[in-house]
Amino acid sequence: MTNMTGAEYLSRALDAYGVEAVFLVPTALSATLVAMENETAIKRIVTHGEKAAAYMADGYARATGKPGICMAQNIGAANLAAGLRDAYLGNSPVIALTGGPYEWSRGRNYYQEIEDFPLFKPVTKSSRQVFDVTRLPDQLDQAFRDATTGKPGPTHLELAGHTGDIIENQSFDATVPAPGVRRSPALRVAPDPEAIAAAAAALRAARRPVILSGGGVRTSGASEEVVALADRLGAPIATSLNGKETVPADHPLSIGIPGLYARASANQIMLEADLVMYVGSQTGSQVTLTWQVPPTSTRVVHLDIEPTELGRHYPDTVPVVADARLGLIALLEALGPVDTEQTRPWRERAAELTARWRESVADLTGSEAAPLRPERLTSDLSWLLPDNAIVVSDTGHAGMWTAGYLDLAKPQQGFLRAAGSLGWGLPAGIGAQIARPDAQVVVFTGDGGLFYHLSELETAARWNVPLTIVVNDNRSLNQEINPYTVAYGGALSGRHHELWHFNDVNLATVAESLGVTGIRVTKPSELEPAMARAAEIDGPVLIDVVSDIDAVAPKGSAARAPH
Missing domain, CATH: 3.40.50.970 (Thiamin diphosphate (ThDP)-binding fold, Pyr/PP domains)
Known part of the structure; x- marks a missing residue:
């Protein structure tokens, strides 16, 4: 263990976790930023607003799967919290670091001081306060763990002092984490074999199946597997907006995006399906056009890392809790060879509707x-x-x-x-x-x-x-x-x-x-x-x-x- 300040620890720990840039509005964690200059190659990107800092961290996170880091002093914390709304809705691993009120200043009409901490609760997976530097290592590690495990999402740490300065300036004996890039998915969850067997049976029985590839497929790196499943079944394959890149647009089974931001042909195909398999996608209002596409009576196979999403809107759901890639690998193995002749008329119908849409525009x-x-x-x-x-x-x-x-x-x-x-x-x-x-x-x-x-x-x-x-x-x-x-x-x-x-x-x-x-x-x-x-x-x-x-x-x- 080495004696160091909180600023030195924070700088070295972020570097060890693979962070390459932080996004901020001054003045926040100033001593940490100086330590970064002296000890790391981390870029310190000063923005023109806290929301923009959160959005930049969000773009960084979505492009890499690595947590994006944004910072603000307590005066700008409310703006930073507002900027986390998109990361929360988009399941993006962003970590927000903010300052907080001094113990002696709370409730005394201190200049520009309000209680910002409650604002982070609705837009984060976890939001915690660090009052003593000895808790910085475990709380920072937990923030990274929360952001990257399960369904990714933003987390927040409020560090004592308006600019985080109390935590920065305290000294303690600490060990810097061993180098290792943190990213989503941090842990992969394998599926229950019985759930895979039930899903395979439902897919084999379908005559008009559609697969929908979501953002979880992108996060999991399961594009090849989801396309392989569509090929194996001979099933048309759609995507959500978050999953758009997971299926090549020129693939013969690709039908585009259904729902609200949609192609009319994709919605038509979803309406005519007798089974829809969602992979790594919530069945929210946008991708289902407020649960009309497909109707809630439709049979669904739902493979997702988040158990609470399974069967949430479609009562007739075969649930599979798993990482998208591991779940798809298991499902492909369980399916074995599939006779796609039984779904040929359905594929031809889907191709006809897609071609008709292209002609119409x-x-x-x-x-x-x-x-x-x-x-x-x-x-x-x-x-x-x-x-x-x-x-x-x-x-x-x-x-x-x-x-x-x-x-x-x-x-x-x-x-x-x-x-x-x-x-x-x-x-x-x-x-x-x-x-x-x-x-x-x-x-x-x-x-x-x-x-x-x-x-x-x-x-x-x-x-x-x-x-x-x-x-x-x-x-x-x-x-x-x-x-x-x-x-x-x-x-x-x-x-x-x-x-x-x-x-x-x-x-x-x-x-x-x-x-x-x-x-x-x-x-x-x-x-x-x-x-x-x-x-x-x-x-x-x-x-x-x-x-x-x-x-x-x-x-x-x-x-x-x-x-």
């Missing part, structure tokens, strides 16, 4: 209109993306357009998406690119999303983060067209534009003013050279794509089409 995906149709923009990105691209998609329309029209077919391509926080895309993309310098991060967002954390373009420029930001610039929040149409009684009138229109801002020029290369695209033929130029630039690039203000992304429908 061909005029839009091939449109030469200027301003651009978003269908053309996202469809073209499918073949313009680098082979090693990680697409980071914002929520709202950005999520809808990429869900329906962006195809990922290369084995190294990845996809990360916001779980609901508009503006998440840019800072999350910065975090993902810092985490994965071997990949090319491409952020897809709208001008409405970009404006949330526009200042983080300066962060990308300051660190020369070589990501590409593609902005679907419709000069509005046009996702609000439908709700405002309803609110105005069926037709937009009066001063409705005040509620969703923006000024026409040249975002490429704005980017240039912040040190980011800006390119403006006003017609479809300009997108390919813009992406090519972005690939050649060593640093961040923003491509401002002027798009149709009236183009509204389609939401999922549960209406059945004629057979």
